[in-house]
Amino acid sequence: MRQGVERLWQRWGDAVRFILWGATVALVCFLLYRVMVNNSTTHLEPMSEGMRDSLMTVGVPTSVPDTLVKYSAFMVHFNGRNGIANCAIYELVNNELNGTVERSNEFMQDPGVKGCPEPQDYAGSGMDRGHLVPAADLKWDETAMRQSFLLTNVCPMRKTLNEGGWARLEEKVREWILRDSALLVFTGPVVNEGDTTLANGRVRVPSSYYKVVLAPCVRPMRAIAFIYPNGNSGGRLSQYAVSVDEVERRTGLDFFPTLPDQEQQRLENPVNLDAFTN
Secondary structure, rough: OHHHHHHHHHHHHHHHHHHHHHHHHHOOOOOOOOHHHHHHHOOOOOOOHHHHHHHOOOEEOOOOOOOOEEEEOEEEEEOOOOEEEEEEEEEEEHHHHHHHHHHOOEEEEOOOOOOOOOOHHHHOOOOOOEOOOOOOHHHOOHHHHHOOEEEEHHHEOOHHHHHHHHHHHHHHHHHHHHHHOOOEEEEEEOOOOOOOOEEEOEEEOOEEEEEEEEOEEOOOOOOEEEEEOOOOOOOOOOEEEEEEEHHHHHOEEEEEEOOOHHHHHHOOOOOOHHHHHH
């Protein structure tokens, strides 16, 4: 009888230890989950139309010629003196990557915009007509695709950039959208004294190009910027990553001017590439 009681206690002890072990594992998993949620940089919150429009505002110096042109899916701050944009801006959301509209490849002048080049202004230059807002990001709408080929959305790019590092950067942005739900993208030229021109001076050939990417639905919001020389662009993405402040310094533009100063500093001061790539 004593042996039977001992076996019974042993079984109860084994059951209690198993329950305690399971409870401990469950508690550890729960605590790890809470830590991951609390520290997550991919917690998403919806963005109102008003917030989106506010964040897409760009300050342009009064000394710089600038005409804001709004199209169906993007807008352009166009510089008629240089024949190229100061900045092109659009919102990309994840479900727009599933579009099936074919690329039009018909470059056109926008006759309503003063200083907009004509397609022949690029002829024989050896330069690609490089999109600022990528046509591949507008496959969800025929009108948007057609408007992306207006020359207000085009700048002279060397083929080694347009088909090299710049194309890889655009593809990276499409990868990030799958995680971040929505991105606001700002793209344009970095123009310097002495840059060459096309079409008897009507179209400036920038020495570099920038891209600023903001994840507005992530909490906390995050931003990253890049500057690529208008030429060979091999190497890693990190080689071209810069702060938003650096783009502002090189272009004179002011990104996110409607945000409080402290939030602007948090977004614009660091080179925060890890927050996008990790």
